[in-house]
Amino acid sequence: NVTRLADYLPPAYLVPRTHLDVDIRDGHTLVTATLTLERNPARDDRPEDLVLDGEHLELLSLSLDGASLPASRYREADGRLTVFAVPECFELTSVVRIEPEKNTALEGLYRSNGMYCTQCEAEGFRRITWFPDRPDVLSRFTTTVRADREHYPLLLSNGNPVASGEEPEGKEEGGRHWVTWEDPFPKPCYLFALVAGDLACLKDTFTTTSGREVALHLYAEHRDLDKLDHAMVSLKKAMAWDERVYGREYDLDIFQIVAVSHFNMGAMENKGLNIFNTACVLAHPATTTDAAFERVESVVAHEYFHNWSGNRVTCRDWFQLSLKEGFTVFRDQEFSSDMNSRAVVRVENVNFLVNHQFPEDQGPLAHPVRPAQYQKIDNFYTLTVYEKGAEVVRMQHELLGARDFRRATDLYFERFDGQAVTCDDFVACMEEVSGRDLSGFKRWYSQAGTPIVSAEDRYVDGLYSLTLSQHTPPTPGQADKQPLMIPVKLALLDPQGKPLALNDQGDTETVVILERATQTFSFPLPVKPTPSLLRGFSAPVILRYDFDETQLQTLLAHDSDGFCRWDAAQRLYFSALARIIEQGESAEQQLERLRPALEGVIRRAAEDPAQAALLLTLPTETAIGDRHSPLDPARVHRAAHAFKVALGRALGEDWRRLAESLREPEYRADGDAMGKRRLRMLALAYLGLAEADGIADYLQRTFRDAACMTEEIGALGILVSNGLDGAETALEQFAERWRDEALVMDQWFAVQAAVPGPATVARAKALMSHPAFEWTLPNRVRALIGTLVNGNPSAFHAEDGSGHRLFAEALKTLDAINPQIAARLGNGAARLDRLREDLSTSLRTALSEVREGASANLAEVLDRILGA
Ligand code: ARG
Ligand code: ZN
Numbered sequence: 001n002v003t004r005l006a007d008y009l010p011p012a013y014l015v016p017r018t019h020l021d022v023d024i025r026d027g028h029t030l031v032t033a034t035l036t037l038e039r040n041p042a043r044d045d046r047p048e049d050l051v052l053d054g055e056h057l058e059l060l061s062l063s064l065d066g067a068s069l070p071a072s073r074y075r076e077a078d079g080r081l082t083v084f085a086v087p088e089c090f091e092l093t094s095v096v097r098i099e100p101e102k103n104t105a106l107e108g109l110y111r112s113n114g115m116y117c118t119q120c121e122a123e124g125f126r127r128i129t130w131f132p133d134r135p136d137v138l139s140r141f142t143t144t145v146r147a148d149r150e151h152y153p154l155l156l157s158n159g160n161p162v163a164s165g166e167e168p169e170g171k172e173e174g175g176r177h178w179v180t181w182e183d184p185f186p187k188p189c190y191l192f193a194l195v196a197g198d199l200a201c202l203k204d205t206f207t208t209t210s211g212r213e214v215a216l217h218l219y220a221e222h223r224d225l226d227k228l229d230h231a232m233v234s235l236k237k238a239m240a241w242d243e244r245v246y247g248r249e250y251d252l253d254i255f256q257i258v259a260v261s262h263f264n265m266g267a268m269e270n271k272g273l274n275i276f277n278t279a280c281v282l283a284h285p286a287t288t289t290d291a292a293f294e295r296v297e298s299v300v301a302h303e304y305f306h307n308w309s310g311n312r313v314t315c316r317d318w319f320q321l322s323l324k325e326g327f328t329v330f331r332d333q334e335f336s337s338d339m340n341s342r343a344v345v346r347v348e349n350v351n352f353l354v355n356h357q358f359p360e361d362q363g364p365l366a367h368p369v370r371p372a373q374y375q376k377i378d379n380f381y382t383l384t385v386y387e388k389g390a391e392v393v394r395m396q397h398e399l400l401g402a403r404d405f406r407r408a409t410d411l412y413f414e415r416f417d418g419q420a421v422t423c424d425d426f427v428a429c430m431e432e433v434s435g436r437d438l439s440g441f442k443r444w445y446s447q448a449g450t451p452i453v454s455a456e457d458r459y460v461d462g463l464y465s466l467t468l469s470q471h472t473p474p475t476p477g478q479a480d481k482q483p484l485m486i487p488v489k490l491a492l493l494d495p496q497g498k499p500l501a502l503n504d505q506g507d508t509e510t511v512v513i514l515e516r517a518t519q520t521f522s523f524p525l526p527v528k529p530t531p532s533l534l535r536g537f538s539a540p541v542i543l544r545y546d547f548d549e550t551q552l553q554t555l556l557a558h559d560s561d562g563f564c565r566w567d568a569a570q571r572l573y574f575s576a577l578a579r580i581i582e583q584g585e586s587a588e589q590q591l592e593r594l595r596p597a598l599e600g601v602i603r604r605a606a607e608d609p610a611q612a613a614l615l616l617t618l619p620t621e622t623a624i625g626d627r628h629s630p631l632d633p634a635r636v637h638r639a640a641h642a643f644k645v646a647l648g649r650a651l652g653e654d655w656r657r658l659a660e661s662l663r664e665p666e667y668r669a670d671g672d673a674m675g676k677r678r679l680r681m682l683a684l685a686y687l688g689l690a691e692a693d694g695i696a697d698y699l700q701r702t703f704r705d706a707a708c709m710t711e712e713i714g715a716l717g718i719l720v721s722n723g724l725d726g727a728e729t730a731l732e733q734f735a736e737r738w739r740d741e742a743l744v745m746d747q748w749f750a751v752q753a754a755v756p757g758p759a760t761v762a763r764a765k766a767l768m769s770h771p772a773f774e775w776t777l778p779n780r781v782r783a784l785i786g787t788l789v790n791g792n793p794s795a796f797h798a799e800d801g802s803g804h805r806l807f808a809e810a811l812k813t814l815d816a817i818n819p820q821i822a823a824r825l826g827n828g829a830a831r832l833d834r835l836r837e838d839l840s841t842s843l844r845t846a847l848s849e850v851r852e853g854a855s856a857n858l859a860e861v862l863d864r865i866l867g868a
Helices: 222-227 229-246 290-305 318-339 342-361 383-400 402-416 423-434 549-558 562-583 587-603 609-615 621-625 633-650 652-661 671-689 695-705 709-721 727-738 742-753 759-768 778-791 802-817 819-829 837-851 856-866
Strands: 013-024 029-039 050-053 058-064 074-077 080-083 089-098 108-112 115-119 140-148 154-157 160-166 176-182 194-197 200-207 213-220 254-260 273-277 313-315 419-421 452-460 463-471 486-493 510-514 518-524 530-533 542-544
Touching (some): 194 273, 200 222, 229 290, 273 290, 313 318, 463 486, 486 549, 530 549, 549 587, 562 621, 609 671, 621 633, 633 671, 671 709, 695 709, 742 759, 802 819, 802 856, 819 856
Parallel strands (some): 254 273
Antiparallel strands (some): 050 080, 074 080, 108 115, 160 176
């Protein structure tokens, strides 16, 4: 059941117009779809049968040009409806019955907390009606939604509302009403959306540069109305930014966002009617952490930016997913950089990529940014398509420079407006505008795996030579790798850490392009430099260079590039940890070596507390484990824990001072205050690890008097993860206080699932029976099981195999409810082959059992991990 890029054929029939009538009743919904169909002139083979996609639909009637079709004229089988020998142009009307109430997969039309909503990307529309469910069939939609007025006063769809009224028969039934929406822009059906519910609305307006006044409507459950302000502010910033930076204006009279509790992903860019996971749109200081505030800002922007990069110009087929996702992630990252501290945002983005996408690209699930085949497209909404895809766009931005890149995106949006196109089309615009040949660069789209760039240098007679070599290890199905075009931005620092002039113009930074397997670049210099390489993380590669400790300390202390400073700190931590793990050296000893460098960072912390917090944060146990073979999570945990305790003790006075001096008298929401909170909570975390004198009391007070959720959950997490006095009481109080706030309860589950060590498996098991735990709520499942599996290796891989068994049980339960969520959770097993042998066997045994009877989604993931 494999779909291949190489097999692409244009659609046989086009659907210029679609009329939908969605009649929502108690227990079922009737969908009448009238499609205007035309044979596609691009298909010279003149196919005579029409084939539509549909799943979980009960076909009640089918008619062609108004005449009911006899059963002999069509066949329904395996998710397809074939209508035989249709004319060139015709109208097809189908009536189907669906059951949104029973839809726990959260694809198509479903119910969430009493409202109806949809999720159609990638292939959910086929659960609503029969349709050519592929992104290259663009249609103009008119949609009428009907429902009971009392329970569903609000009826929304894409575009503009054009008519509404009462249903005549409705009067006796208790008042049914309808609203008709018209979307003037042709769109693929994956961008269709519908909402029916009783929701509160925050309203505002935005006036575009050309003077169009756009109504902004943000909807949530009534209780959450006070959590929409941040999203509104973010939306208005995003709209202004896209005008300024890309020249893109919004194009409808109304833009709507609806917050939904039950949602598989973060959010969805449906035309004019974005639907969001509550976690990515609701924000209030009392319930939402600073990190989540930042996430809301970026996801609101991301979905808004899709209006151009995704909706006006969409994807020809799902292999091109990164065309819209990689580009839009790049756009949202740049937006966040402009709204916040650029250096901090870049380090956060790189940290995420390196810790999550790199492992994906080096394991059994590795695939190119533009995959060549898939079984279930849902499984390819991956970090590679999104985050590596964004880096591939970023490299083009760097290669062209900001001005030409903008000219190229202008050309792209203009040339392909209203079309479904490919990644090649995107790159062709970059080539056309810049006059550059990017044919070699395009390998980034088709070749999987993380390239390794090795650097060696020498300094002889005033000439510094830097030799760069590249190598990409094989990935499943791609044994041989070709060299890539790798831009390496660099500076060369003198012994005082000052950048040296690299040419007669006095430039201190340059970009060299590594295109072949090995190349040497030379610079005449007065002294032997410390190289500052891959500045800004100019390419998504692993850089190998044999830095000595002095060089790393120079970079950490002086480099003007935020990424290189952070990278230097990471290298220092990784090597200290390696000496503890591999050579059995003591944590205290290793800490003493690093101490001067860390004290230097702390001394300068006031300059940029958020950056200092990043520099003083150790790599996660997952990241540390990825550098040691075989993977032994318990051993990694012992080393990381010992090192953090040593760090907490040795710099105890500094942490105490920071914890006090960074305390703000009152809550403030700005970036400066957020940075201070971040560093303060880190200081408290080290004090908690060190079990410093009086820290339990201090944390209990911080927890009790917290001015915001960042402090409250931060203090709770430190109490709980270190088993400090008062932890259990605080957990109870927290659950009592927040039991009606779903997003806060998610954090309560996550904090407990994150406690390192095997005992957490039993706790997680108990929490699965907690009254607040719900298998049908993806956020809750991610909070408890996702945290355990993806963020807590020493519990997940508990030596007695209990974590693996719990994982297997959870997968089975979930797969019956929501295959997409089960498959995504299944990714958590991707390190199977890296594990210590006994652990690897235990995980394999647990998963093999789940494989039997698994859904197509989960089966594809498990087969790749199990190597079937
Ligand atoms: N396009 C959405 C975004 O902006 C994600 C939708 C993913 N849907 C899915 N079924 N995987 O990222
Ligand atoms: Zn997206």
